[in-house]
Amino acid sequence: MDIVVFFVASGCAIASAIAVVAQKNPFVSALALLANLASLAALMLLLEAQFVAAAQIIVYAGAVMVMFLFVIAYVGPRGEIGGGVRKPWLVALSVFAALLIAVEVIVVVFGASLGAVASVDTDYGSPAAIGKALVTDYLLAFEVVSVILFMAAVAGVVFGTGGRPVRLSTEQVLAKEGESAVARRREASRAALDAARDSTTGESAR
Amino acid sequence: MITISTLIAVPAIAAVVLLVIPFARQAAGYLALLVSLAVLGGVIGFIYRFEPVAGYQFSDNISWIAPLGVRWHVAVNGVSLAMIAVTALITTCALGFALWAKRDRSHASFALILMTEAFLFLVFAARDLFAFYVGFEGMLIPLLVLLVVWGGPSRKVATLQVIAYTAFGTLLMLLAILYLGLTAPGGPNFDMEAAIGRGNDWVFFAFAIAFAIKSPLFPLHGWVLPAYRQASPEVAAVLSGVASKAGAFAFLAVLVPLFPAQSEQYAWLFIALGTIGFLWGSLLAFRQPDGRGVVAYSSIAQMSFIVLGIFLLSDRGATGATFQMVNHALVSAALFLVVGWLETQVGSGYFAQLGGLARRRPVLATVSMVLGMAALAVPGSSVFASEFLIMLGAFESHWWLGAIVALGAVLAAMYMLRWISAILHDRESALAGTLNPPDLKQGALMAILPLVLVLIGLSIAPAQFTDRVDASAHALISAAAKEAGR
Amino acid sequence: MSVGIPLFLGVSAILFTIGLIGVLLRRSPLTILLSLEVMLNAVNLSLVAFSRQIGGSDGQVFALVVMGIAAAEVVVGLGLVVAMTRRSMVLDTDELRTLNG
């Protein structure tokens, strides 16, 4: 029974993760992430971590994802940018490095004998146990996280409210500046930098 | 009894007073001149009281920074007294020239020149490594300020180059001094006597590099040309005349006695560098387009030659090197003052804009000719006497070395003759013809003439000098010479 | 307990890799943030799995902390995205190169 659940859940998790990464539309990606979170929650339940699984659903799916969806909706179609158009060897290197990490971890995981799984009583993973750990052994971490969250909230507000709200679609932006214009501006600034650098070294050389 | 400390204190105090109180130019100038003349008089007094064979004299030895074992230990032997005397003379002349040249913010410039003098005295008289370091590094501070404030158009770059070079060298030396001082048996002790023979190769080279940069010895001479070109004439005179001698002096009076074994072991290296530098500087002096460039490279050549003389580790070499230090100090300081005077009159030190100045200017012609002939070591001049001793020493160690450096003297003739005729002879340039500069007279002449007269005096009887320093020079190299089995 | 802990860890590694590939290859800041979430969740899974292996609650607490930090990171990240949008900047990380040396 467990094994079936495991394989179904993990298959869902992997598939939805691929969807998150591969989808062009961020809205679809966000929905796929929801599926991913749910699958992970199932896997966590298999590991008898009920509280974490619940938190996963409530905090992530309930709060974080909503925020995501709001922003995606706010940004609109401009958020839709396809996969990286980069030098092929960089793509290859990226994939290679990632796969290498995966292979290495898997080799380690299956190569090392973890030994017998500890036996646990029914209390394991319950909200009571976790809550006790949080406010006793890990109180400092708990408080730090709350402070970080608070600061992040302030930062979010600051970022989100500054600047001049201009509503332009991606097309408009592109039309206004254009890829080539961006490139040209970049060239110009680099040339100016080079010139400044040359003049300083040149002077000292004399 | 008046000791060397007094001699160091007088210009230092005068410098502080001049720096703090904004005297008018004339007042500041005459005050500074008076102080330097008094110092010169004091030095002459020391020379009269000096006993040539009695080793270090007029000493003070009191605790200075007790926890570190640093002591204020100053004393002079013949070599250091000679250097102190020439420093006092050149400082006086430089002050005279500065007064004549009417620098802006003069009181500060006079103060800094006096401060340089005080630090140089400390370098020449220090018998404690820490005090020596204070002098060696401290003299750069006023000199750099003088260079960067009163220098020529590219003075900032020149100053940076000097700092880049000297900072590198003196940092190494500071480490070496700390090592020697803190590892002394029986607690920290920076006295030079206590450091004799305790150094290893690394410490030796740390000192040697610092001294070689200051001298300047051949491959480390890059800062010389910009600095000598950009400094105002009186600063260039002090810089090339005596500040650079601090390096050569330190080779002779600090490095060789403190590290007899290493000095003997690596003498070949310094002899080789000295020979190369001598030829190198002479050849390059021959191609410089301006008066200062020629003097700068001739200084490099001469200083390399002096280092060569020191590392011969023989009587002839050491006495000759000491004598040559004094002679070259006088010659190069006077040459810089003459070139500087020309620049103030013609507005350029470049040969293309000079020439033909001997006509109607007998004093300038005579002074330049005497100096030029001294610089190329015409036989009979005091420079000839000192070069003769060094070359004889070189010949005594290896006959081919003596022959090579003797041939280098021909190169000296080539570049100095070029210097003389480019300034004095041939046709007048358009610029010099239009400006029609006057003859050398009064203020500037008074600043240059003492140097010329002392040179002539030394030429008449060089033995009066060598007899006084011979014993001291011998004492400085004797330990290293003993290592060599000579 | 019939499913071995290593299997969980293997799944975690695969998820982590997928997320990493997303971070490395996608240009849209939104997608990158989502991919980051995948990576964080993968790590959370392994934390929980290890926690189960040793039978303590430490790993789970750690997973909760990670969640908190992830939330904070999302807030900041999304705030940046919003700020970029308001300044009518192109939502493309390759165009954000003021760090260019």
Next chain:
Amino acid sequence: MTELVWITLALPLVGVALLALFGNNLPARGAGLFASLIMLAAFVTAAVALILLANRPEDQRQVTETAWTWLSAGDFRVGFDIWFDELTALMLVIVTGVGFLIHVFSIGYMKGDLQERRFFAYMNMFVFSMLVLVVSGNLVQLLIGWGLVGLSSYLLIGFWHHKTSAVKAAKKAFIINAIGDVGLAVGIFLLFVDLGTVSYSGVFASADTLSETQASIACLLLLVGALAKSAQIPLHTWLPDAMEGPTPVSALIHAATMVTAGVYLIARMNPLFFYAPKVLDLIVIIGVIGLLMAGAIAIVQTDIKRIIAFSTMSQIAYMFVGVGLSAYWAGIFHLFTHAFFKALLFMGAGLVIHALNGEQDTRNMGGLRKLMPKTYFCFLIGGLALTGIFPFSGGFSKDAILSAGLHVDSTIGWIAYGGGLVGALMTGIYTFRLIFLVFHRRLSPYAEKVAPPLIKHHGEGPRSMLWPVYILALGAAFLGLLQIPGLTHVMSSWLEPISPNGMIEATAGQEWLTTLIGSLVGVVGIIIAAHLYLHESDAPDRIRLGRGRLIARALERRCYWDDLYEWMFERPTQWTASFLNRDVDATAFRWLPTDGIGTITAFFGRSVVVLQNGIVRSYALVFAVGIAGFLLYLLVRGT
């Protein structure tokens, strides 16, 4: 007696000092008069000293005295010495005597030049330097005199320093003499290292302890100095250029006194050269080559002073042959007579140049015999003495040298004899070519225009210029009578004691034979010159442009020595110096340690700046690759 020598030495120095300090207060004429009086006083004291010395018994004729220690270091001590013996006394008299006459001559010659005071100060300084050289009792002081005469020569050659050619010639002379000084100095080093002393007495006393190699090397090095100072091959190229100086300078320095210092040196150091017979042979060979080459070059020159300059070189080569054959007295005798007749010729040339308003090219002269009869007469005496026609002075002295070659009767002796006779032929040719070109033939257009008005105005020259010429002419004519073979022995017996190892002196028969042959050869030379040059003809040009053109061109280019040195030393030195200055020093030592370090760092910075491209994903990639690599490392390492 030594006091007199000191006074002789001090007088010219006093002259320099007074002229330098107070010259501006003197009238222009006064400077010359003052300097001449100084010289007269010096001559009188020198002459009295010579007489006092002659009155001493022969074994007490060598006096030394030290005024003060000049330089010391360890066991090395040299004093400021005088060493007064027969040779010194003779040299003192020659230098001050000829010097006095030339000073007087200069009063007239330099009149009107704006810088007479400077000129006379330099002239006095030269005499002082020369006296330092000849009275020295040690080698270092000799070197000082050696260098100071070089300095004076430099100052006087470049006296008209607005002329670029004069400045160049002066520099050339100084530098070549500096090479000679270096040779001499290294020789002194060697002697000090080997013998531990640099005084003459010390060196002479211990010269026999030297091995032949040591003695030869030391003598060779001294010879380098002698060759440079005496303008002998291969260090002779400065002398013709030195004619850029005023003519009295050429007469005094570059004919009568300074250039003979090399001969003096070898004669003075003869106890040392005695132990280096091979070097003596070398001196003879250098002398023979030099006298032939210089004589041949003199035949084709057109500048009146250059002809005499090459003649000087040739005559000094004779002296070298003389001292090289160990006939030291003959070399010095020739030095003595040469001082007279060569100064005479130069001053005669000076009169001609003076009358032609500075013209020196013989092609612009001719026919001056009628306009300047007194000059012609004196010049003729000088020419006959130079050619060595019996009974003029040059004949006796030159034949003394040649007969020494006959007396030695070795290969070297015969080379000297044969070469000397060929040289005598050339001497006849060039001397009388000069006389014919200048005084005979028709007046050149230039001379016709310039000379008559000038001569009408103030004769052949002021009395101050003519009287010294007359006196020298007397000397040139009759001084040879001091040493008539078989009859008088003033020279040889006077100079005998300076060579403890004996001198070569030919028998009277050999000398008379040589005199006969020498005079005959000289006359043949005169006849050839007369044939070619007495009247205008195209014969010389036919030879010059015809069969002899290669030789003629080589001679006109002075046998290519100057070109050789230019391409061997001058230009390579300049190239090397320019290359080192522009390319090596500026980069390796001035740029590299300061700006260079900065630039190199910046270069590396700019080359790795590619990594810092601002794309966050790239950083993430690097991070990922790093993690992967690190994990791989841990895996591979095990543990």
